[in-house]
Amino acid sequence: MSAELPNRTVERLRPFGSTVFAEMTALAVATGAVNLGQGFPDTDGPASMLAAAQDAIAAGLNQYAPGAGMPVLRNAIAADRARRSNIQYDPATEILVTVGATEGIAAAILGLVEAGDEVLLIEPYYDSYAAAIALAGARRRTVPLVADGSGYAVDLDALERAIGPDTTLLIVNSPHNPTGTVFTRAELTRIAEIACKHNLLVLTDEVYERLVFDGPSSGHSAGSTPASSGHSAGSTPASSGHSAGSTPVHVPLATLPGMFERTVTVSSAAKTFNATGWKTGWALGPANLIDAVRSAKQFMTFVGGTPFQPAVAHALEHEDQWVAELRRGLQRKRDRLSTSLTKAGLTVKASAGTYFVCADVAPLGETDAVAFCRSLPARIGVAAVPVTAFVDQPEPWKTLVRFAFCKKDDVLDEAAERLLEL
Numbered sequence: 001m002s003a004e005l006p007n008r009t010v011e012r013l014r015p016f017g018s019t020v021f022a023e024m025t026a027l028a029v030a031t032g033a034v035n036l037g038q039g040f041p042d043t044d045g046p047a048s049m050l051a052a053a054q055d056a057i058a059a060g061l062n063q064y065a066p067g068a069g070m071p072v073l074r075n076a077i078a079a080d081r082a083r084r085s086n087i088q089y090d091p092a093t094e095i096l097v098t099v100g101a102t103e104g105i106a107a108a109i110l111g112l113v114e115a116g117d118e119v120l121l122i123e124p125y126y127d128s129y130a131a132a133i134a135l136a137g138a139r140r141r142t143v144p145l146v147a148d149g150s151g152y153a154v155d156l157d158a159l160e161r162a163i164g165p166d167t168t169l170l171i172v173n174s175p176h177n178p179t180g181t182v183f184t185r186a187e188l189t190r191i192a193e194i195a196c197k198h199n200l201l202v203l204t205d206e207v208y209e210r211l212v213f214d215g216p217s218s219g220h221s222a223g224s225t226p227a228s229s230g231h232s233a234g235s236t237p238a239s240s241g242h243s244a245g246s247t248p249v250h251v252p253l254a255t256l257p258g259m260f261e262r263t264v265t266v267s268s269a270a271k272t273f274n275a276t277g278w279k280t281g282w283a284l285g286p287a288n289l290i291d292a293v294r295s296a297k298q299f300m301t302f303v304g305g306t307p308f309q310p311a312v313a314h315a316l317e318h319e320d321q322w323v324a325e326l327r328r329g330l331q332r333k334r335d336r337l338s339t340s341l342t343k344a345g346l347t348v349k350a351s352a353g354t355y356f357v358c359a360d361v362a363p364l365g366e367t368d369a370v371a372f373c374r375s376l377p378a379r380i381g382v383a384a385v386p387v388t389a390f391v392d393q394p395e396p397w398k399t400l401v402r403f404a405f406c407k408k409d410d411v412l413d414e415a416a417e418r419l420l421e422l
Contacts (some may be wrong), residue, residue, distance in 0.1 A: 076312070272326075
C-alpha cells in the first residue's frame with residue numbers, strides 16, 4: 001500500500017474539507033436513521049412547474065442560456081419583487097440568475113470584497129459564507145445572536161462595535177438558518193442605519209423569504225400597505241416586521257431607506273418551490289453591484305440549467321397559491337416536530353420561519369451537541385445537526401441542535417417515536 005499522500009489543499013480552504021451535513025447524512029445512511037439533519041424536502045414542487053421543465057427539454061432548450069439568465073426568468077423575478085415588495089429591479093441590468101443561492105453568495109463576495117478586507121457575519125451563520133470569504137482571501141468577524149425569550153435577537157450594539165476600518169461587507173440572513181429567527185423591522189431598520197453610517201455593502205440572504213409562519217410571508221398582507229421600494233422616491237414606507245406578541249413578517253432589507261444602492265439580495269427557487277436540486281437562484285441589486293457579482297459568476301459556472309429557468313418563471317407567475325399551501329403545511333410540521341421534541345425532554349426554541357427548529361439537549365444531561373449528534377443515528381435512528389457547526393464562538397451554542405421539519409408527516413412521526421427513546 002502506498003504512503004498517505006500529503007494534503008495539497010490551499011491553507012485557506014483546509015477548514016472546509018467536509019461539511020457537517022455530509023457527515024450526518026452519511027451516518028444516517030449507514031444506520032438507516034431518519035435524516036432530520038439536511039434541509040431538503042422529500043416532496044416535489046408544483047406539478048405545472050415540473051411539466052414546464054419537461055416541456056422546455058422537449059422543445060430543445062438544452063444549450064447555454066444567456067450569461068445573465070433567460071429573459072423570461074429575469075422578467076418574472078422582477079415582476080415578483082414588484083408585486084410582493086413594491087421594489088423595482090431592471091431585469092436587464094439589476095438581476096442575475098445564478099446556480100443556486102450558494103453561488104450567488106460566493107460570487108457576490110468574490111466580486112465585491114478585496115483580499116484582506118473584513119466581512120461581518122451574524123452567527124450562527126450558514127456555513128458557505130465562511131468558505132466564500134476564505135476563497136476571496138478576506139477575513140471574517142462574527143457577532144452572535146442573543147437569547148430573546150424562547151428565541152433569538154440581533155445584538156445591535158455589538159454589531160456596530162464589531163465594525164472596524166477594514167470592514168466592507170455585512171451579511172444578513174433573515175429568515176435565519178439555522179435558528180428560524182425572522183428579524184423584526186426594528187432590527188432591520190437599525191441594521192440599515194448602521195450600514196449607511198459606516199458605508200458598508202450588505203449581502204442579504206433571503207432564500208426563506210416566503211416561508212414565514214404564524215402570518216404573511218411577504219412584506220405585506222391582503223389589505224395592508226406594501227413595503228416601499230428603496231429604488232424609487234416618494235413611495236410608502238416598508239410594512240413593519242413583528243414585535244413582541246405580534247406576527248412575524250419578512251421585510252426585504254433593500255426596501256429600507258438608503259439600502260437599495262448598497263444591497264445585493266440573494267434568493268432562489270429551491271426553498272420556495274421544493275426544487276433544491278435545480279440550483280436556480282438569483283442576485284438582485286443596483287447595476288454596479290450586479291456587474292461585480294457577474295464578473296465572478298461568469299468564470300465559475302457561466303450559466304445555470306437552461307430548461308429549469310422558464311419552469312421557475314412559470315412558478316413565480318402562477319404558483320403563489322401553491323406556496324401559500326406549502327407555508328401552511330410547513331407550519332403544521334414545525335408544530336408537529338416541536339411537540340415531539342418537547343415530549344422527548346428537549347427545550348424547543350421559537351422558530352418563525354425556514355425549514356428548521358432548534359432544541360437544547362441540556363435537559364437530557366447532554367453537554368456537547370456535536371457528540372450528541374454523532375451518536376444519535378446509531379442510538380435511536382435519528383440524524384440532526386449541532387448548531388456549533390454554524391459558529392466561530394461555540395460556547396453559547398454547545399448544547400443546541402438543529403432539526404429539519406421539511407419532511408413527510410410519516411417521516412416526522414417515525415422520528416417522533418424514535419425520539420421518545422431519549
